[in-house]
Amino acid sequence: MKDLSKNGLSDFQLIALIFVAASGTSIIFLPRSVAEAAGRDGWISIILGGCVALTVAILIYYLCSRFPRRTLPEFSMLILGKPLGIMVSAVYVVYVLLLGGTTLILFGEVTKTWVLFWTPQYVLIVSMLIPVIFITLKGPVPLGRYTELIFYFVGLVVLILLLPLSQANLINVRPVGAEGLVAVLGGMGQLPFAFLGIEVMFIFFPLFVNRGKVLRLYLLAVMLLVVFYTGLTLFTYALLGVENTKLQVWPLMSYLSAARVQIIERFDNIFLFIMTVKIIGLVAVQYYAAAATSTVITKGRYFNIWSLLLLPALYGITLLPARQYAVFEFASLVGTWGALFVAGLVLLLLSIAVIRGFDERDETQK
Amino acid sequence: MKKVVTVLLLMTMLSCSGCWDWRIIDELAVILGIGVDMVEEEPEQFLITFVNPIFEEEAEVVRNLTSVRGYSLAQALINLQHQRQQQPVLGKVDVIVFSEEAAQNGAMHQILRQFDQIRDKNPTTWICIVRGATAQDVINLSPPEQPRTAVLLGNMLRHNFSEGRIPEVSALTYWTIFNTRGITPVIPVIELTGMDEEQTGILLAGLAIIDEGGRLKGYLSDTETLMYMLITDNILRGRFSTRVDFGEQENRILTGFVQSNSTSVKSRIVQDKAVINIKTDIILTGINVDLLLDSHLNEDVFRELEQALARDFQGNMLQVLRISQACEADFVGLGQHVRVQHPEWFRGKDWGREFGQSTINVEVSVTIKRFGSLVNPNY
Numbered sequence: 001m002k003d004l005s006k007n008g009l010s011d012f013q014l015i016a017l018i019f020v021a022a023s024g025t026s027i028i029f030l031p032r033s034v035a036e037a038a039g040r041d042g043w044i045s046i047i048l049g050g051c052v053a054l055t056v057a058i059l060i061y062y063l064c065s066r067f068p069r070r071t072l073p074e075f076s077m078l079i080l081g082k083p084l085g086i087m088v089s090a091v092y093v094v095y096v097l098l099l100g101g102t103t104l105i106l107f108g109e110v111t112k113t114w115v116l117f118w119t120p121q122y123v124l125i126v127s128m129l130i131p132v133i134f135i136t137l138k139g140p141v142p143l144g145r146y147t148e149l150i151f152y153f154v155g156l157v158v159l160i161l162l163l164p165l166s167q168a169n170l171i172n173v174r175p176v177g178a179e180g181l182v183a184v185l186g187g188m189g190q191l192p193f194a195f196l197g198i199e200v201m202f203i204f205f206p207l208f209v210n211r212g213k214v215l216r217l218y219l220l221a222v223m224l225l226v227v228f229y230t231g232l233t234l235f236t237y238a239l240l241g242v243e244n245t246k247l248q249v250w251p252l253m254s255y256l257s258a259a260r261v262q263i264i265e266r267f268d269n270i271f272l273f274i275m276t277v278k279i280i281g282l283v284a285v286q287y288y289a290a291a292a293t294s295t296v297i298t299k300g301r302y303f304n305i306w307s308l309l310l311l312p313a314l315y316g317i318t319l320l321p322a323r324q325y326a327v328f329e330f331a332s333l334v335g336t337w338g339a340l341f342v343a344g345l346v347l348l349l350l351s352i353a354v355i356r357g358f359d360e361r362d363e364t365q366k
Numbered sequence: 367m368k369k370v371v372t373v374l375l376l377m378t379m380l381s382c383s384g385c386w387d388w389r390i391i392d393e394l395a396v397i398l399g400i401g402v403d404m405v406e407e408e409p410e411q412f413l414i415t416f417v418n419p420i421f422e423e424e425a426e427v428v429r430n431l432t433s434v435r436g437y438s439l440a441q442a443l444i445n446l447q448h449q450r451q452q453q454p455v456l457g458k459v460d461v462i463v464f465s466e467e468a469a470q471n472g473a474m475h476q477i478l479r480q481f482d483q484i485r486d487k488n489p490t491t492w493i494c495i496v497r498g499a500t501a502q503d504v505i506n507l508s509p510p511e512q513p514r515t516a517v518l519l520g521n522m523l524r525h526n527f528s529e530g531r532i533p534e535v536s537a538l539t540y541w542t543i544f545n546t547r548g549i550t551p552v553i554p555v556i557e558l559t560g561m562d563e564e565q566t567g568i569l570l571a572g573l574a575i576i577d578e579g580g581r582l583k584g585y586l587s588d589t590e591t592l593m594y595m596l597i598t599d600n601i602l603r604g605r606f607s608t609r610v611d612f613g614e615q616e617n618r619i620l621t622g623f624v625q626s627n628s629t630s631v632k633s634r635i636v637q638d639k640a641v642i643n644i645k646t647d648i649i650l651t652g653i654n655v656d657l658l659l660d661s662h663l664n665e666d667v668f669r670e671l672e673q674a675l676a677r678d679f680q681g682n683m684l685q686v687l688r689i690s691q692a693c694e695a696d697f698v699g700l701g702q703h704v705r706v707q708h709p710e711w712f713r714g715k716d717w718g719r720e721f722g723q724s725t726i727n728v729e730v731s732v733t734i735k736r737f738g739s740l741v742n743p744n745y
Binding site: 113114115116117118119120123134167171172174175178239240241242243244247254257258260265266 | 372385386387457458485489490534538539541542543545546547699702703705706707709710
């Protein structure tokens with residue numbers, strides 16, 4: 001990749017990029033899925049899952065920081081050799097497309113259920129893919145700026161999310177820890193999809209201007225994600241009750257529908273409109289990662305072509321689960337295999353890099 | 367060229383979504399109130415009355431009332447559409463009224479479940495039960511101050527909630543409470559009022575007790591409702607009225623405001639049964655009392671009245687809890703506290719039955735902050 005240090009991504013953009021890349025549609029149904037496994041203590045599962053995500057984030061950082069000027073396809077080819085490196089990169093491309101595609105399907109589902117009941121799914125998806133391709137073609141720096149803008153929007157979302165709280169009752173989340181450790185650990189099994197996306201660091205690491213602060217900012221972004229998920233899950237339980245939360249397909253939407261203010265009556269719909277911007281951001285980040293990786297595999301050429309060629313693949317993924325239950329099964333599958341792939345990849349590459357002494361940090365500093 | 371392409375892409379986006387879901391507001395029948403009754407000759411059928419406002423200038427009436435039959439709410443909506451030029455929508459339903467019969471036989475629960483499944487409903491819609499009349503009568507009512515009964519009823523319930531007279535009972539809170547172990551719902555009860563058999567008004571008459579099966583089990587009177595509000599810490603700026611004995615002056619009327627209230631519940635398990643101790647601290651203000659006093663600015667007057675009120679509240683609270691236990695419907699939610707304090711014991715118990723057999727103690731302390739503006743009210 002060319003040197004973008006003078007025109008790279010700022011500290012704030014780093015936080016925004018990681019937050020946007022990871023926090024997708026999962027929050028809309030996360031309170032239910034963790035409650036099914038961990039009951040009232042589902043929020044503890046999220047905190048523990050967040051600790052695992054932080055550990056993975058640290059490993060990702062140490063891997064990327066050994067190759068400060070290289071992205072995943074570049075350092076994987078260096079560590080594993082060209083054929084294996086290309087293979088790993090190709091799997092990564094498939095993975096990010098699956099992640100982006102699943103996010104689009106889930107968002108399409110919730111939008112169709114809640115607002116645009118008769119609008120065909122393909123119209124919703126295509127109308128979101130148009131800005132995705134547009135932002136991707138502009139390159140990583142405008143993408144970083146876009147995620148920064150989205151981050152401000154998320155601030156607005158947080159305000160909206162606080163509105164129904166006046167009706168919440170904390171007794172609904174007590175007693176803390178009564179479900180037992182096994183249940184809490186079981187709840188963590190529902191989390192992989194929620195934390196996938198933090199590994200975009202593989203692709204964006206060389207673009208961050210302030211390398212000395214990357215680890216701190218990276219962990220801060222992941223922690224924000226954990227706070228966001230935990231807070232919303234607690235809010236939902238406190239308002240709807242855990243038993244009622246388990247009955248909702250989209251518990252966060254049910255939570256939001258409890259908020260009514262004189263002028264704006266449907267905060268659930270406003271939340272969805274703001275989320276549209278957020279989902280476009282997530283898919284754009286993942287899609288850029290796919291296009292950038294494919295470009296490196298083809299010797300750094302054809303970025304624009306890849307940006308267009310991968311679009312049918314991404315759209316094709318959105319067609320895979322045809323019915324509502326299949327969408328959730330698909331998301332769970334992508335979450336589990338995606339988490340295994342990311343964790344396995346980091347451990348494999350980092351171990352080999354350490355054993356074989358691949359470390360370009362000094363070289364860069366010189 | 368790039369700018370032109372960008373603008374075109376954005377315009378395509380704008381025109382892409384929404385076309386399939388367009389709705390013209392003038393073509394919608396925005397339902398504000400729903401009344402649910404049973405059909406006498408067909409017990410499985412409902413008679414559902416819908417009311418929506420009419421905004422057309424040439425219309426002779428301000429609202430449109432339609433009663434339809436159906437085996438479910440959705441079917442009633444389909445039947446409603448067969449009679450209307452506009453599309454009925456439930457996004458702004460302010461109140462759903464159920465007849466006593468519908469509440470007793472579980473039909474209310476059934477309709478609320480169907481309402482809960484509707485996508486574009488208003489989950490914060492108020493629910494209430496009418497006693498001594500049908501839900502259709504309520505919806506058909508034409509109160510002189512507000513011809514739209516649903517609006518009047520919705521406002522009445524909302525204001526009584528903000529005055530601490532009733533809890534907030536919406537379709538959403540009903541399901542939250544019903545689905546939560548250790549608590550059962552209550553629903554406001556209304557009655558119709560009027561002169562010479564002509565009913566023109568609505569009266570809030572207390573709360574209905576709903577059991578764990580979603581059926582109406584009994585009622586709480588006005589005073590009992592106040593006690594319910596105190597035990598559940600729901601009361602905010604609530605006004606109350608009672609009678610107390612003060613020395614030789616017996617049965618004197620006393621009114622005032624609840625400034626604040628704090629209830630704590632402690633439970634223990636004795637011989638596999640729950641023993642629940644409720645402690646309520648009530649701070650009262652703005653006391654008006656029908657007493658003959660030299661001056662109320664006297665510590666003894668404050669203390670004696672505080673003790674009299676504490677005894678009064680304690681007795682009334684115990685009465686409410688006895689009703690609750692007799693119905694095996696824990697509407698004050700003591701089971702939630704037991705669940706929190708003894709999760710292992712609570713797990714797997716039939717709380718409705720356990721609750722009926724529990725020992726409940728109540729301790730009340732009252733603090734009077736200030737009286738009204740007269741030193742001797744009976745001057």
